[in-house]
Amino acid sequence: MTDQTPEFLNDMPQLAPGETFQFRCHPGVDCFNACCSDLNLMLTPYDALRLRRFLGLSSRDFVQRHCMVSAGRDLGFPLVQMRMLDDARRSCPFVRPEGCSVYGDRPGACRTYPLGRASMIDDDGEMKEYFFIVREPHCNGFLQEGNWTSGEWLKDQGLEAYNTANDRYMRLMNRWKKTGRPLDERQVNMAFLALFQPDDFQRFVRDMKLFARVNADEARQKAVLEDEEAALAFGVDWLELVLLGESEGLEKK
Structure with a gap:
């Protein structure tokens, strides 16, 4: 995956801090559900975790039923895309x-x-976020009453946990990008396990006695083995440690 964020942002009209936009989506809008088809929807590790947990599927079953998996061309990190239905509209399943x-x-x-x-991460290592409005010709949600700033919209849509997890993942990829090489096959498999198979990763942590090799207090160890969100956060830290030799959130013993 090539990081084209700077070039992309130059071509998109950004939403200024505090600037509002008008939008509301509900079943009474005549285009309701129109945006839920013909999508190239990439799933982050946190997206996949939340979806499959709701569906009650193992990570392997979820990927087999609902995803297409590939490796990013430049970095080699696994890319997981939602599989649309094979109908005329390529509808979301x-x-x-x-x-x-x-x-x-x-x-x-x-x-x-x-x-x-x-x-994107700036030269000082700080995460910067930018917002822009996606206007599709079919969408009449912009004609509905409701004014939002970007911050109000993110809060209303429950995005804090998503963005926190996704930004941590982005930091890992940004650090790997600086090495100038893609992941090899073994590393890709390792990354897929830690990022998209938290249920299997929990078993891996236990069976390989991973806590004997890293500093993690008892509370974190318990959380990692019992809670998949904690397992995913640990997986990102563990990958960073294994791939780069040091991690923001984990140390070797």
Whole structure:
């Protein structure tokens, strides 16, 4: 995956801090559900975790049923894309006439719409985020009452946990990018396990006695083995430690 964020932002009209936009989506809008088809929807590790946990699927079953997996061309990190239905509209498998059937755990990109969010790490290592409005010809949500700043919209759509997890993942990829090489096959498999298979990763942590090799207090060890979100956060730290020799959130013993 090539980082084209700077070039992309130069071509998009950004939403200034405090600037508002008008939008509301509900079943009464005549275009309701129109945006839920013909998508090239990439799933982040946190997206995948939330979706499959809601569906009650193992990570392996979720990927087999609902995803297409590839490796990023430049960095080599696994790319997971939602598989659309094989119908005339290439519909999302979770859309229903009454709306999204996984609404409470829908992916971050769906939550952010009609905003787009681009994040990048500056020269000082600080995460910067930028917002722009995605205006599609079919969307009449912009004609509905409701004014939002970007911050108000993110809060209303429950994006804090998504953006926190996704930005931590981006920091890992940004650090790896500086090495100038893609992941090799073994590293790709390792990354997929830690990022997109937290249930299997929990077993890996236990069976390989990983806590004997890193500094993690008892509370974190317990959380990692019992809570998949904690396992995902640990997986990002562990990958950073294994790939780069040091991590923001984990140390070797």
